[in-house]
Amino acid sequence: MPGAMPGAFYSFVGGNRGPWRIIEVRAVAGRSIEPAPRLEIVNENLHSLPAGALWLWRGVTSHQRYTHRTEQTALAAVQESPGRPEATCAALIPITKSAAWWALTQDERRAVFEDRSAHIATGLRYLPAIARRLHHCRDLGEPFDFLTWFEYAPHNAAAFDDLVGVLRETEEWNYVEREVDIRLVRDPAHPAP
Amino acid sequence: MPGAMPGAFYSFVGGNRGPWRIIEVRAVAGRSIEPAPRLEIVNENLHSLPAGALWLWRGVTSHQRYTHRTEQTALAAVQESPGRPEATCAALIPITKSAAWWALTQDERRAVFEDRSAHIATGLRYLPAIARRLHHCRDLGEPFDFLTWFEYAPHNAAAFDDLVGVLRETEEWNYVEREVDIRLVRDPAHPAP
Numbered sequence: 001m002p003g004a005m006p007g008a009f010y011s012f013v014g015g016n017r018g019p020w021r022i023i024e025v026r027a028v029a030g031r032s033i034e035p036a037p038r039l040e041i042v043n044e045n046l047h048s049l050p051a052g053a054l055w056l057w058r059g060v061t062s063h064q065r066y067t068h069r070t071e072q073t074a075l076a077a078v079q080e081s082p083g084r085p086e087a088t089c090a091a092l093i094p095i096t097k098s099a100a101w102w103a104l105t106q107d108e109r110r111a112v113f114e115d116r117s118a119h120i121a122t123g124l125r126y127l128p129a130i131a132r133r134l135h136h137c138r139d140l141g142e143p144f145d146f147l148t149w150f151e152y153a154p155h156n157a158a159a160f161d162d163l164v165g166v167l168r169e170t171e172e173w174n175y176v177e178r179e180v181d182i183r184l185v186r187d188p189a190h191p192a193p
Numbered sequence: 194m195p196g197a198m199p200g201a202f203y204s205f206v207g208g209n210r211g212p213w214r215i216i217e218v219r220a221v222a223g224r225s226i227e228p229a230p231r232l233e234i235v236n237e238n239l240h241s242l243p244a245g246a247l248w249l250w251r252g253v254t255s256h257q258r259y260t261h262r263t264e265q266t267a268l269a270a271v272q273e274s275p276g277r278p279e280a281t282c283a284a285l286i287p288i289t290k291s292a293a294w295w296a297l298t299q300d301e302r303r304a305v306f307e308d309r310s311a312h313i314a315t316g317l318r319y320l321p322a323i324a325r326r327l328h329h330c331r332d333l334g335e336p337f338d339f340l341t342w343f344e345y346a347p348h349n350a351a352a353f354d355d356l357v358g359v360l361r362e363t364e365e366w367n368y369v370e371r372e373v374d375i376r377l378v379r380d381p382a383h384p385a386p
Binding site for chain 2: 007009060064066067068072099103106139141
């Protein structure tokens with residue numbers, strides 16, 4: 001039952017620590033971020049920047065906002081969770097949507113998101129190769145509205161580029177006012193637990 | 194554009210301070226709360242219980258989750274905000290919904306919420322008499338999922354009882370596992386600003 005449990009907090013800390021080496025940072029829309037060599041993901045709601053860290057973003061997993069039952073059934077049949085040993089590549093994509101997006105009503109947002117942009121249907125085509133976890137941040141007063149974490153094996157890196165490329169051409173992306181694409185590789189000295 | 198701005202945090206503090214006297218507390222579902230003589234509402238995200246206070250709940254206003262455009266247009270034409278001088282009666286109703294609710298998909302929740310329970314249509318019948326502000330708490334890790342604040346003039350108290358009575362008979366309320374109905378009156382020494 002995804003979403004049935006209260007949300008889990010995750011803190012993303014950029015600095016000199018953590019199993020993920022940041023290999024590329026690209027501002028897709030709006031301004032970029034302060035470069036950091038490594039990322040640590042902590043499964044709790046950190047209230048202050050750890051010593052030596054450069055940035056800290058928090059998000060919470062939550063119930064799904066747009067998915068219908070037929071879509072959820074299709075997703076649940078094939079989706080994978082982060083943490084697979086072979087998934088040594090990752091992307092962290094913080095996104096902020098515009099005031100115009102948030103002023104839309106639920107039916108209007110769903111129409112843009114899926115009826116006209118096929119966000120769910122597109123994502124489904126890349127499962128189970130790409131594992132994904134969405135974190136909501138807007139209601140926490142964070143700088144980004146969403147943090148999405150993706151993990152995949154090196155031979156699926158081209159598929160991942162294809163996925164984000166398709167999404168960025170959609171009507172939904174007209175409402176993205178800030179997006180940073182952060183690519184990472186797992187340090188072999190810190191394999192998946 | 195309701196919801197277009199980032200959410201505003203509100204902290205509800207039960208204790209010996211504040212302009213609202215708590216005159217009745219009733220556990221509608223699940224356990225009640227610790228009784229407190231007064232309520233203070235602070236328009237910020239308090240991080241710790243103020244000295245002498247008994248409880249502190251936080252919530253954030255946010256974009257609407259179920260409202261369609263035609264409904265939003267109808268609501269916007271008649272709804273009022275809290276703070277009217279004649280609205281000296283209030284209710285604070287904290288609610289937690291069940292895991293079964295949060296496991297529903299968006300289409301299923303909308304069907305229960307409006308198609309079968311007429312939550313929006315029912316509320317609309319009591320506007321502009323009843324002013325309402327909804328605060329989301331679930332993703333903040335708070336004890337309740339929602340805090341709803343209502344204000345009305347004394348001569349509309351029976352209408353308010355009628356409104357909550359109708360909602361509690363709906364299918365949606367099968368998913369409410371905890372609800373506390375807190376009634377308040379404004380201290381004449383602290384009129385609306």
